[in-house]
Amino acid sequence: MEMAKIEALIECGKSFRYAGLFAFLVFVYAVGLSKYISFILSQGKPGGAVINTPLDLLKPILWCCVLAALPFAAIAFCDHEWNSAEAAPITWQRG
Numbered sequence: 001m002e003m004a005k006i007e008a009l010i011e012c013g014k015s016f017r018y019a020g021l022f023a024f025l026v027f028v029y030a031v032g033l034s035k036y037i038s039f040i041l042s043q044g045k046p047g048g049a050v051i052n053t054p055l056d057l058l059k060p061i062l063w064c065c066v067l068a069a070l071p072f073a074a075i076a077f078c079d080h081e082w083n084s085a086e087a088a089p090i091t092w093q094r095g
Helices: 001-041 054-078
Strands: none
Touching: 001 054
């Protein structure tokens, strides 16, 4: 195979992985957000949530954040060409 065809196949594979990642994240965020909103709205009702501190709000959303990070880790692990320089730059400003 010539090099152009190989590169086209690699790009096509990446496109499918990223489309799958997007679909997975839409599902995770939709389910996680609906559960989180129902958790907050159930406060004060019998058998509902008890929110005393901000940490009580963290517990139900934490699993969603961890679950959403796993596909990114898997894609970065499987893509041998990837390096940290390709990640978006993060600026830290003190204010």
